Amino acid sequence: MEPEKLRHKFPKHLRLSNSEDYRGVFDLSDVKVAHPCYLLLAKLNKKEYSRLGLIVAKKNLPKSVARNRLKRLVRETFRQFPINPSVDVVFLSRRGVIDIGKQDVHSMLIKAWKRLSLKCQNLENSLE
Numbered sequence: 064m065e066p067e068k069l070r071h072k073f074p075k076h077l078r079l080s081n082s083e084d085y086r087g088v089f090d091l092s093d094v095k096v097a098h099p100c101y102l103l104l105a106k107l108n109k110k111e112y113s114r115l116g117l118i119v120a121k122k123n124l125p126k127s128v129a130r131n132r133l134k135r136l137v138r139e140t141f142r143q144f145p146i147n148p149s150v151d152v153v154f155l156s157r158r159g160v161i162d163i164g165k166q167d168v169h170s171m172l173i174k175a176w177k178r179l180s181l182k183c184q185n186l187e188n189s190l191e
Contacts, residue, residue: 073138079116079151088116088153094182096175100160100168103179105150107187113146116153123158133160136168144176148187152179 079085088106096103108114117134124130137154146152163171 071139071142073115073142077112077114077142079114079153084114084151085116085153088151092153093186094150094179096179096182098157098171098175100157100163100171101175102155102157103175104153104155105179105183107183108149108151110149113141113149114151115141116151118153119156123156124161129161132165133168136165137172140169140172140176144173144180146176146180146183148183150179150183 079088088104092104092106094103094105096105115138117137119130119133121130124133133156141152160168
C-alpha cells in the first residue's frame with residue numbers, strides 16, 4: 064500500500080475570485096506594503112480567514128514559467144504565514160522581480176507578510 068501524498072492545496076475560498084473582490088481592495092485598501100519588486104494592498108474583511116488575489120503581468124515577467132513560479136511562491140508563503148486580523152490581499156508584481164532568485168523571493172515574501180500583518184494589527188488596534 065502506497066503512503067498518501069501530502070497535499071498542500073490553496074483552497075478556492077482563500078482566493079479573491081471576481082472583479083468586485085479586486086475592485087473592493089483597490090478602491091478601499093486600508094494597508095499598503097510597497098517594495099521595488101511588488102506592491103501589497105490589503106483591506107480588512109469580516110470573514111474568519113484572509114484571502115489572496117494575484118496580479119502578475121506578462122509585461123513584468125515575460126516567461127510563463129517565471130510567472131507561474133512567482134505565483135506558486137506567493138501562494139505558498141501566504142498559506143504558511145497566517146495574517147491576523149483577516150484581510151483581503153492583492154499582490155501586484157513589478158518589473159524588479161525578474162532579477163531576483165527564488166530563495167531571495169521567498170525571504171522577501173516572508174518579510175512582506177510580516178510587515179503586512181503588523182500594519183493590519185496596528186490598524187485594527189487603532190479602530191477599536
